[in-house]
Amino acid sequence: MGDPQRQDLLIAAEALFAEKSYHESGVAEIAARAGLATGSFYRHFDSKKDILVAVLRAINDDVRTVMRDAITATAGSQAEVERAGFDAFFDLMSKRPGVYRVVREAEFVAPEVFREYYETLARGYVRGVQKAQVRGEIDIDLDPEVVAFVYMGAGYFLGMRWAEWTGGGLVPEDVRADLYRLLRRGLEPGESR
């Protein structure tokens, strides 16, 4: 896939940004971890910020791929699809500890890209919600975009609390169960209004 050195740099950068933070990681350090000299970094990226943007796009692709795969592999009700998607998301987070910190920090380094990240993700959710609304599994009166941002906010905070703060890595089953229950009940079409 493309340039192996570029790949190495991306991997090294993601790891360092996740372990420490963007501001605490140096270009020389990234290059060294990728097995390159400091100056060689600039043969692949224009600046330190530039590689952050590339890392961010890569993470976005991975998250979307993983979730899409899990979702398409799950034929079933909206509730089941939701669960499959979240499970895939939490699983990815646990395998690459700290990646999510990288995304968050990007807000203060490359706000435009950060926003693009979440808007892209939201678009995917919105499509899913709309389909479920057509099938009558989610209340038609709810704004799909609001639902999308509630999804993302919940995933974000539960991941932070139970995957990062607690050493574990994976959000515990019972926490996820509570989330799914809360969402299912919250979204389903209801009697009155």
Add this chain to the structure above:
Amino acid sequence: MGDPQRQDLLIAAEALFAEKSYHESGVAEIAARAGLATGSFYRHFDSKKDILVAVLRAINDDVRTVMRDAITATAGSQAEVERAGFDAFFDLMSKRPGVYRVVREAEFVAPEVFREYYETLARGYVRGVQKAQVRGEIDIDLDPEVVAFVYMGAGYFLGMRWAEWTGGGLVPEDVRADLYRLLRRGLEPGESR
């Protein structure tokens, strides 16, 4: 209240951190905006990081005060209390644009304090949820801490999307309505399981 110069510095710092970001704001700049010379800054705070911590604690106090006031002023069901609390929160956010960015960025400058911030906030929510559970207004099987983090995640993301990304400042009424509906239905005690 205490030292007026210290207050001025806190106000200046919060404003600058909110407008730009922690890393893009200089100590000299903060001091200047507070009407002080660069060196005088260190008569009040030990370091730049130190003032961020102080700003964070002040914001935390404000958020909790505002929400507590709104909640105690609202006698009623959990749904009404919830709404009052969130409304107060969104209102505060709209009056001090960008404060929430300051909180978020703190994660990468003073992680311990950032965590303390959310854990303190969560404790407050947990107490509220437990009371509502006793009164039978929230499903007794839900872990109050999970609910607390879903609350915070939703508030965070909706605030970011509709108060910051959209120029407005205040999260629109219909977005809030969707959130309240989703939470009320999601939390209420249910038939089966």
Add this chain to the structure above:
DNA sequence: GGGCGACATGAATCGTGGTTCATGACCGGA
């Protein structure tokens, strides 16, 4: 074999900005 171009290298450069400190202004008391 020699010359050339492309790439790798890492030490030196350069800007930035947090922190320090020598200096001066001010004020209360003797």
Add this chain to the structure above:
DNA sequence: TCCGGTCATGAACCACGATTCATGTCGCCC
């Protein structure tokens, strides 16, 4: 009025790290 001490000032200091570049190395073609 003079003295000592406290505080304000902002220029200088200093460390740090992103970026550059002069030099060396390698592989290819004539």
